[in-house]
Amino acid sequence: MDQFKSKVAPVDGRLAVLLPGMGAVATTFIAGVEAVKAGLSQPIGSLTQMAHIRLGKRSEKRWAMIKDLVPLAKLDDLVFGGWDPIPDDAYTAAAKAKVLSPEHLAQLQPSLSQIKPMAAVFDKNVVKRLEGANVKRGTKRELANQLMQDIRGFMDKNKCTRAVMVWCASTEAYQQPGPEHQSIAAFEKALDADHPNIYPSQLYAYAAIMSGVPYMNGAPNMSCDFPALVQLAEKRGVAIAGKDFKTGQTLMKTIIAPGLKARMLGMEGWFSTNILGNRDGEVLDDPANFKTKEVSKLSVLEQILEPERYPELYKDLQHKVSIHYYKPRGDNKEGWDNIDIVGWMGYPMQIKVNFLCRDSILAAPIVLDLALFSDFAHRAGMKGIQEWLSFYYKSPMAAAGLQPEHDLFIQQTKLKNTLRHLMGEEQITHLGLEYYQS
């Protein structure tokens, strides 16, 4: 088993964490890392920083922190950069996002105010509700080249040995893959033809993959989840994953639904609605952008409950999701869920969930874990879709023809077993019969 362990390249030098989109999520993530480094805070919500992992049999009593088992970049070695059409530095952007208190931000101002976004590849046709002057000009091919120059320039300037990219920018309008997304050749031809179906996030993903930089998509829009970029990632040996950070209401869904199904309880309906008032909410108020989010959120229940396998329990399930932009609520989203479940002899019951969550507070540790794990995956020689990172996503990518796994606990087992596998440790099956055999 040590054959895998020996293949993981060591962590040496600094890691560039490149963030297209430096709004609420990205700045809360950076601020949190700086706060942890300064001893002001704990990295709550992050597996890479806080979780333990069991190794070997229970009788061995061997536990390690994930960060001690797996060679991950240290927080002190992260260097943050990014792009945004709005030219605010990270301190100003964080202050405007109003996720963190002014007292917290004041302590972090010296480091945050130094981080200024590079000019973005931005297309107003894809994100209608935003305006921004900090944008690049050129054809799509030229824009992709400029992004590759930015990546190289940032790494050189900051003396980084490696980089990862995590898309934290606004959700783009809904799009289905077209002929130009089907192969590397078709995609590159479309780039040269300046084709309107090549959206900005796809240019960032292309530039990252071409630069040997892992690409993680935090939004629900189609960015690296189509044949051309999956093939390119495999060809160039680059890790990719997506999409849509699993926070808030969908996190709850993937915690509760597997439990109800495990007990073979039926379900007639799940009605979800929420209000939020941040810039993300404003962008999602446009029907084209909301459609992207809706598709991502709706797929979850069906795949967990498998109505085709359990028609008696879930055949008539009605699943509704709505998001309302309501300015006073800011980043502190409120979500309501009404779940109509059915028990023994068909008797109905209801579950109500009222989650007063903080969107970016839940998303920030996901950005950290994806940055560190994707860098680790790259050093371990993993390429293409990283299904073991599904744990972090609402709409996880999986190999063609495979159903993605949505159950949070199966996702967690997959993640931990992948880490054990890569570090030459035994897989844990939870069978446990050996404790009872004489």
Ligand SMILES: NC(=O)c1ccc[n+]([C@@H]2O[C@H](COP(=O)([O-])OP(=O)(O)OC[C@H]3O[C@@H](n4cnc5c(N)ncnc54)[C@H](O)[C@@H]3O)[C@@H](O)[C@H]2O)c1
């Ligand atoms: N917070 C959560 O819980 C959560 C969960 C899942 C997904 N997401 C997604 O994460 C993304 C970020 O959320 P947020 O709350 O930080 O939003 P935000 O509006 O605060 O920040 C997004 C930033 O992206 C910038 N941007 C837009 N297009 C860009 C481009 N082409 N290149 C570079 N920058 C661009 C915007 O100017 C803005 O500053 C959104 O797509 C959101 O849907 C967030």
